[in-house]
Amino acid sequence: MELVQMQKSLQDYTKSLFLDGVLDSQFLQLQQLQDESNPDFVSQVVTLFFQDSDRILNDLSLSLDQQVVDFKKVDPHVHQLKGSSSSIGAQRVKNACVVFRSFCEQQNVEGCHRCLQQVKKEYYLVKNRLETLFKLEQQIVASGGMIPAMELGF
Amino acid sequence: SMQLVLRFQTRPSVRRLMLAGKAPGLQHPNSNSILRGLIITLAYDDVNRTVTKRLLEKIGCEMPEMDGFEVAMKIRKFYEYHWPLIIALTASTEDHVRERCLQMGVNGMIQKPILLHVMDSELRRALQSASE
Numbered sequence: 001m002e003l004v005q006m007q008k009s010l011q012d013y014t015k016s017l018f019l020d021g022v023l024d025s026q027f028l029q030l031q032q033l034q035d036e037s038n039p040d041f042v043s044q045v046v047t048l049f050f051q052d053s054d055r056i057l058n059d060l061s062l063s064l065d066q067q068v069v070d071f072k073k074v075d076p077h078v079h080q081l082k083g084s085s086s087s088i089g090a091q092r093v094k095n096a097c098v099v100f101r102s103f104c105e106q107q108n109v110e111g112c113h114r115c116l117q118q119v120k121k122e123y124y125l126v127k128n129r130l131e132t133l134f135k136l137e138q139q140i141v142a143s144g145g146m147i148p149a150m151e152l153g154f
Numbered sequence: 155s156m157q158l159v160l161r162f163q164t165r166p167s168v169r170r171l172m173l174a175g176k177a178p179g180l181q182h183p184n185s186n187s188i189l190r191g192l193i194i195t196l197a198y199d200d201v202n203r204t205v206t207k208r209l210l211e212k213i214g215c216e217m218p219e220m221d222g223f224e225v226a227m228k229i230r231k232f233y234e235y236h237w238p239l240i241i242a243l244t245a246s247t248e249d250h251v252r253e254r255c256l257q258m259g260v261n262g263m264i265q266k267p268i269l270l271h272v273m274d275s276e277l278r279r280a281l282q283s284a285s286e
Contacts, residue, residue: 026234044204
């Protein structure tokens with residue numbers, strides 16, 4: 001595939017993530033922190049997000065599977081996930097965490113279980129999309145091209 | 155929990171950023187700045203710590219003559235939805251500094267000289283308010 005085509009594909013793909021609400025403008029803010037002195041910044045941060053999130057989701061599963069759920073343990077995890085997902089612009093994950101927290105507040109175990117499923121769903125979605133995004137970028141760079149700067153009309 | 159302490163100098167440039175574990179940083183007795191420039195960010199996870207650190211490096215490079223208030227504003231502006239706690243550390247005893255901090259969206263303020271129990275209670279208070 002030609003370089004120009006690859007770059008266009010990347011732009012279209014990125015745009016679709018915004019249009020679908022998978023990413024929000026915070027992701028653009030993150031991209032602005034990337035430059036020649038920190039060329040892999042976005043992927044580094046996103047990788048950290050994946051590592052943190054995997055751990056948190058695991059802890060949440062364990063906590064919610066207890067006979068007696070300790071919401072004092074559950075809520076901080078959700079809070080942290082909300083924070084980190086918000087920081088990288090993973091909008092749907094963040095929104096799912098907001099709902100999750102309200103069920104924690106109500107100490108609603110069943111609601112929390114549902115929320116965990118929803119958070120996991122959104123998380124795996126954004127993880128998948130971002131991994132694809134980075135692959136597209138790598139292909140471009142491997143072909144000697146530059147990653148086009150994101151310009152969104154909206 | 156993680157603690158990130160950054161030392162800013164308004165004069166000379168902010169480029170000389172030091173990242174220390176829990177140490178309060180060096181004293182600069184000749185600084186005229188109202189906010190001596192030391193901002194403590196309490197970042198409880200890798201993602202936020204990494205992003206905030208990079209943000210501060212970047213805005214430090216772009217605007218070397220910034221004071222603590224401007225930095226706080228930039229941090230607010232960057233994190234649209236969910237920002238880290240910002241605690242200001244100041245040598246100033248002027249009343250309006252606390253007001254100005256609150257206006258800027260700074261979550262807490264600790265006055266020098268630092269007393270451990272004061273820092274402890276102010277950090278707790280800020281964390282408590284933030285979780286509400």
